[in-house]
Amino acid sequence: MAFDAQPTRKFNVVGTRVTRPDGVDKVTGKAAYGADISAPGMLHGRILRSPHAHARIVSIDTSEAEKLAGVKAVVTGADLAMPEDADFADVAINCLARDKALYDGHAVAAVAATSKAIAKQAIRLIKVEYDPLPHVTDVDAAMKPDAPVVQEGRALENVPAGMSQNVTTYCKFGHGDLDAGFAKADKIIERSFKTAATHQGYIEPQACMASLGNDGRGEVWCCTQGQYMVRANCAAALGVEESQLRITASEIGGGFGGKTSTFIEPVALALSRKSGKPVKIVMTRDEVLKATGPTISSSMDIKIGMTKDGRITAARGELRYSGGAYPNFTVEMGAQAAFAAYDLEAVETIGWNAMTNRPKEIPYRAPGAPTAIYAVESVVDELCQELGLDPLDVRLMNAADKGTLSSYGPTFNDIGLVATLEAAKAHPHYTAPLSENQGRGLSCGFWFNFGGNTCVSLNINDDGTVGVVEGNPDIGGSRASISMMAAEELGVPYDKVRTVIADTSSLGFNDITDGSRVTFAVGLATIEAARAAIKEMCRRVAKIWDIDEDAVIWEDGCAKPAGPNAGTHPPMTLAEIAAIAGNTGGPIAGHHEVNADGAGVSFGVHLCDTEVDPETGAVKILRYTVFQDAGKAVHPDYVEGQMQGGAVQGIGWALNEEYIYGEDGRLQNAAFLDYRIPVASDLPPIETVILEIPNPGHPYGVRGVGETPIVPPLAAIANAVSRAANVRLTELPMSPPRVLKAITG
């Protein structure tokens, strides 16, 4: 679907800041989240987890737990099916371990009991005999040929022989002659970087309530970013058909990518199947941090050559990511994104994934990109420092633009990078004075964005209101933006439209809420569904007026005669048409099903000022400005919220958040006390500047905006800290001990 040939289109609803539909429910406590769903006779499920980083499970004796009064079911990995598909199998094994516990916190058994207290007691009565195995949690250590092997036989065919079996993925992207490029450089900098795994840190822990009868029919209510994904994973893990499972997504208390997999739903279903009762499982924060998915951890080498006037002549990156105890492909996205902001003659990026005894990586906003771009943008900044060049001018000089052969293969269409850089350069922040121990950093950011499989139904109600039914949980304001696009297209007020999220049995398949796809793809399908409904309404009116269908047009929310030849009929409103739909052929609806293409890549630029305390290594963020191309900001409040939220999560990642493992391979900080997400007082006001370079792939020009904003902060902050402290920081997080050590040497 192409961008409408209406670049000067005047929007009535899109671009305004209407009241969000979920706000009142959320602030009054009425909104029903995963843990708020209960059923008569419901049991409480609880999961037993491995205390070992890596251990063979010799035996599990559940007999004592089963004898405890109030215990209605105990399950282990043997109670789940073993799916043939490797991805489904990994999910099932991650839900309940089979022969080995692969990380500290890996689920090994579960109980369902009539009370939480009994469930807790029962868990302690399960006897698991472990045979502890050597473990590895560091990605570089895991790649060594003699490293403990997390899983055998999982490497892809293109991984060279002779490497550790932990190495599962190899990828390579780029073009041009690197040697010739580096030979042309006046200055070459090569540096190595490391980043810690971080967690999405959503406030709502995973929770579900599930019921599965002997007839194989089941229901699940859960907080998720994709009810169809939950259905597929549960069907595979339970060995039932998808049609027999109905999954309803609850209101969601944050996802950020972390709720794009399943951890507890198949377990609750297995417990329900065994007990004959509905089973609720609510994860604790400790379980969330230990056993749901953090990001990759990384180790990276970057080499960039530059002429003395700032032109990059060649660039090479080697990324080593670990996605935890399972094969993982996030490094492919990191390797593709690393140099995407640059128009380069010679570039190469190589990526490796190595398994470690850590929880299975689950996407976190722009998975793979923030770390790779952190390393690249750090080296670009250091080159600017060494050569005495303005970092914004250098980025403008090398910026990718329409027609650029990207570092990962495709040639860019209309992109907003140059405009975004120019906006940053023109902003007063860029030239504001700095004091002693202060530094300014900047970074470009990039994300691919995604479209994907999408279904939308749009119903014209008999009272003239409109119901939109879509299949993607709302994690970033999509119900508002979808209602707005429906209202815009139909020409009715925003408050006449209500968008709801369907369960899996009420609407066709939808991909998960990921890839910043929903406002783009569901919006696109909504506009098409509205157009289908309009076409039908015009047909009905043509019938009433007894003229040709082509002679009726839709304008300002009304059917009107197309011109003088069509006769002089008074316009009919949507409400008037809806009220008599029963007389003109029955209910009116529009629907659209699409695998949406043309998501349109997104670029952002972040500017950050920091102050470093040279005596303690403490970093204060003084000022922060986000510039981003939104294509078209449907609801600017939400777009700004995404930009600010990405910056905040990036600040946490850059400064304090990290998975800390002990010598024993156990996670030492599975609580928000020592897993430090930023608190409000850590943050300055985050200014936002939205640019609108329309995406040719969407009728209104919309681009996804949810992921790009977490990409630049790591480098923007690292560059600011490195300049403030007069020393180049190359490891995240830049926690005070690490910064102080860098300063004092």
Next chain:
Amino acid sequence: MRYVKPESFEAAATLLRDETGISRILAGGTDVLVQLKAEMVEPDLMVDLKHLPGMREIVAEDGGFRIGAAVSGAQLGEHDAVKAMWPGVVEGVELIGSSQVQSRATMAGNLCTGSPAGDAVPAMVTAEAVARVQGPDGVRDVPVIDIPTGPGKNSLNKGEFITSIYLPARPAHAGDCYLRFIPRTEMDIAVSSAAVSLTLDEEGTVTDARIAIGAVAPTVRLVKDAGAALVGAKPDDAAIAAMVRAVEAACSPITDKRGTIEFRTKTAGVLAKRAALIAYGRAGGQL
């Protein structure tokens, strides 16, 4: 678990003495309730003390103040007279937890919990505060510094608990200060901390100095050498440097997820220096 709200301190002490299982005392509850929720402990007996006489009162006594063991951080922070006399003690208590936690958290609880990183403790130590301890056999007064004996441990006997903390009167030209280092700006636990209490003469020369450091040893430490380094002069660069050296020498921290030995030692000295200069200013001194 039995929850008991005894009618007197004596009854509470007897209950606690006679309990054969695990018992816990509830004043603010900000540690106990978290431990319960985290399933770190399952007490057999929970004795609630906060309703007993004087537990939630701040009373002037002999020029100082007696602060009930269930007085919250928020209550203390709103008491202008205590704040004026011992600003360092009050700022330490007010750093515990969040605003919500402040409405419950107590300095006595912070002391009895025995964390080397307790924010209320160092400034109580430099204030020479005294805890009033009720036991099955009566009442005794114990200097605050003698209460904690190691991480999670205290010197109280079975059946004993603190009913109040006494902050003594302070002389003219005196001031105190407490600073801590945390990676964030709030909602955190001290990686290192320092409290300084100074008394000056008319000319601004330090006549008495007490310096205590937290989170750098198994218990909060009163560093006498550090205090001595400041006595007899104004806190100029040389005196401060000598004091910092004494503080660093008194540190015996561990390396853990919150900080390294090196980092804790260095920042303890930095905080002591900064706290000393603030305390000096509060005492009316001018450099």
